[in-house]
Amino acid sequence: MNAAHEGPSLAGLDLNLVVALDALTRERSVTRAAREMGVTQSAMSHSLRRLRVLLGDPLLVRGKGGMVLTPRAEALAVPLRSGLTTIRHALASPDAFDPKTARRAFTLATPDLFDAVIMPPLLARLEREAPLVDLAARPIELERIPARLETGELDLAIVPHIEGQPANEAPDDGGLLRRALFRDQGPACYLRAGHPALTGRKGARRRLGRVAYARLSHVMVSIGGTGPGYVDRALAEHGLTRRVALRVPSFAAAAAIVARSDLVLTAPTVLDRLTAVGRDVVCVAAPIRLPRHRIDMMWHERFTHDPPHRWFREVLLDVGRGEVVSR
Numbered sequence: 001m002n003a004a005h006e007g008p009s010l011a012g013l014d015l016n017l018v019v020a021l022d023a024l025t026r027e028r029s030v031t032r033a034a035r036e037m038g039v040t041q042s043a044m045s046h047s048l049r050r051l052r053v054l055l056g057d058p059l060l061v062r063g064k065g066g067m068v069l070t071p072r073a074e075a076l077a078v079p080l081r082s083g084l085t086t087i088r089h090a091l092a093s094p095d096a097f098d099p100k101t102a103r104r105a106f107t108l109a110t111p112d113l114f115d116a117v118i119m120p121p122l123l124a125r126l127e128r129e130a131p132l133v134d135l136a137a138r139p140i141e142l143e144r145i146p147a148r149l150e151t152g153e154l155d156l157a158i159v160p161h162i163e164g165q166p167a168n169e170a171p172d173d174g175g176l177l178r179r180a181l182f183r184d185q186g187p188a189c190y191l192r193a194g195h196p197a198l199t200g201r202k203g204a205r206r207r208l209g210r211v212a213y214a215r216l217s218h219v220m221v222s223i224g225g226t227g228p229g230y231v232d233r234a235l236a237e238h239g240l241t242r243r244v245a246l247r248v249p250s251f252a253a254a255a256a257i258v259a260r261s262d263l264v265l266t267a268p269t270v271l272d273r274l275t276a277v278g279r280d281v282v283c284v285a286a287p288i289r290l291p292r293h294r295i296d297m298m299w300h301e302r303f304t305h306d307p308p309h310r311w312f313r314e315v316l317l318d319v320g321r322g323e324v325v326s327r
Contacts, residue, residue, distance in 0.1 A: 017054070020047040022084055024060060025077040028067050097307035099130035106312050107136045109145060110158035111223060113251035114295060116273040117182075118158065121319045129315075139249070142224035146174045149300040155309060156316070160223075161294035175301045179313070182320035184268035184293040187231075189213065189284050190255065191264050198282065210238060210287040217245040219254050219263040231266050234288050255281060268293045295320075 023033035024044075034044035052058055057072040069077070110118065115137055126133050138154065148154040158181065189208060191198060197212055198205055214235055222229070226247070228236075235242055245263060248254050252274050258265045259280040265271075266286060297316055303309040 013054075014050075017047055017051055018080065019084065020044060021051055021059070021073075021076065022080050024048060024051075025069060025073055025080065028060065028069060030060075030067075097311055099133065099311060101132065102130065102308065103132045104130075104308055105134040105136060106155045107138060107153070108156050108158060109138045109140050109148070109154050111140050111160075111221075111251065113221075113268065113271060113274060114158050117270050118316070118319060121322060122316070125315060125319060140223045145298070146176060146300075149176060149298065150174070150302065152300075152303070155299065155303070155312065157298045159296055159298055161296050176298055177301055177304065178296040178298045179317070180320075181295045181297045181316065183295070184270055186269065186292045187266050187286055187290045188269050188271075189264055189266055189286050190258050190271060190281050191284070192259050192261065193280055193282050195262060195264075195282070197262075197264070198284065208284050208287050210240065213264070213287045214240040214242050216242070216264045217262065218242050219246045219248065219257055219261075219265050220244045221249070221251050221254050221265075221267065222247040223249055230291055231288075234290050238288065266290070 020033065020037065023036050024030070027033040027036060030044050030048060031041055034041045037044065048060065055072065057070055059070055059073040060067045061070060062068075119135075119137070123135070126135070140157070140159065142159075145154065145157045145159070149157060159178075161178075161180070191208075197208060197216060218231075220229060220231075232242065246257065248257070251267060251271060254265050254267070255271060255274055257263060269283070272283065297313065297320075299309070299313065
């Protein structure tokens, strides 16, 4: 394309000149345009001179009854006004978010165990306060979460706390932020009813000891990775190891397997929400000291100040606080 038809470079264009040209094409008067913009007449005359040099056109010329626009200025007037309106709307403060009338869907990635904890009170809250807001839950895929949060494919991820990772601090190198959502009471052991490790003489229930626990075959819920978990580290402090016979990505699947096998599952006590504890599965205290689980919500800093996103995070925090109080 011929450079003569490309127009002035936008890189060095003073936006004030564009606003001045819009005022001049509407008012067709240097005096009135200056008054509208709140500048002196000499300042507006200076802007007009700069515009004439920039565009290679006189733009306003004297005619009968006052100043008139040149054909170039006439051609610029409407698209210029439309463009400035678009810019003003883009730079304006976002519209207030009204949850009572908003139609919006939020997508979360969350382990199935915490679906059972968070979703019932969250849905009840939305039914009262935001009846047109929908939810979608996605399985946790740890390696894909950062990219999906950045693009907005996911609004939030509900994830176990990573040791040493601060919450409610500055974003990490990937622009991700975390905030503590709730804490579990602490892990416990889940075994099938009638498990031989719990059955003493004459069928009496016996306590699960540390060594007996380590000797059992374990099922482990592993959302990502293949290395040792917090149970393995706790056992190592006592010089013990365990055999992880099965790794699964789902707490619901692990609970179903425990109910029909001699495997033992160590999991947060909120697992009670997913399985028929007391009938098919029994819950007993862990024979070693295990850390409590802290569950974080994670999002990308791009959406920190987005009104709908900010509102939804506050709702989730309220629900999480309620879960802590209710247990």
